[in-house]
Amino acid sequence: MPHRFLVPTLLSIILSSFVFISQCSPPEQQSQQQEQQSSVQQTPTPELAEYMSTMSYYTHKFALAVDAQNQELAQFYFHEIRAIADEIKKDIPGYEGYDIARLMELFLDPTIQPVEDALADRNWETTRKVAIDFIGSCNTCHNASGHGFVNVTPGFDNNPYNQDFSVEE
Ligand code: HEC
Known part of the structure; x- marks a missing residue:
């Protein structure tokens, strides 16, 4: 190889190996981070207040949809509320010495079916009451x-939401 080519060639080898090394190390770090994150996710401690907060949020939206006599939207939110209630029973059966699953069954559950029935009938007066x-x-x-x-x-x-709850025309 002629001498005038040797330096650029060596330089480009050194440079490309730098590029190779620098490209290699971040994914390693990333996978370490992912490992750390997933080990944290493996031991989740569900926070009852967070479930409640979400349930409260949907409950208000549900009420506004009832207000707007929007059956489809009200049913949608009520379905979300039910799903969260089921998750609470499953994920947090006990909390601060209270049998949460049992209390949910005792108080919340009996009030669910009347809402679904009244909503299905589009009986807005009853829906509001239940x-x-x-x-x-x-x-x-x-x-x-x-x-x-x-x-x-x-x-x-x-x-308070940036949302119009009325039935689409
Ligand atoms: C087991 C009985 C039980 C039922 C049924 C229940 N809650 Fe709760 N709720 C709790 C407990 C216990 C806490 C306190 C949680 C904590 O200390 O982390 C709480 C906390 C809350 C909070 C405070 C968290 C926040 O974001 O401000 C709200 C709001 C709330 N509940 C709304 C509701 C709504 C809405 C319903 C009905 C759709 C409901 N809850 C049904 C037991 C219940």
Whole structure:
């Protein structure tokens, strides 16, 4: 190889090996990070307040959809509420010495079917009444589990969301 080619060739070998090394190490670090993250995710400690917060959020949206007499939307939110209630029973059967699953069954569960029936019938007057009963049962359970100071209201007529709850024309 002529001398004038040798230096650039050596340089390019050194350079490309640098590029190779620097490309190699980040994925290694990434996979280490992923390992650390997944070991954290393997031992989740579900926080009851977070489930409750989400349930409360959907409950208010549900009430606003009832207010707007929007069956499809109200059913959608009520379905979400039910799903979270089921998750709580499964994931957090006990909390601070309270049998949460049992209390949910005792207070919340009996108020669910009347809401579904009234909604299915588009009987808005009844839906409103049983929705109030349903939300009342949230507070009954708060009282029974040492959290009576968390007082949930339906929040009808009180839309803080960037969302129009009315039926599509
Ligand atoms: C087991 C009975 C029980 C039922 C039924 C229940 N809750 Fe709760 N709720 C609790 C307990 C216990 C806490 C306190 C959780 C904590 O200390 O982390 C709580 C906390 C909350 C909070 C405080 C968290 C926050 O984000 O402000 C809200 C809001 C709430 N619940 C809303 C509701 C709504 C809405 C319903 C009904 C759809 C409901 N809860 C049904 C037991 C219940």
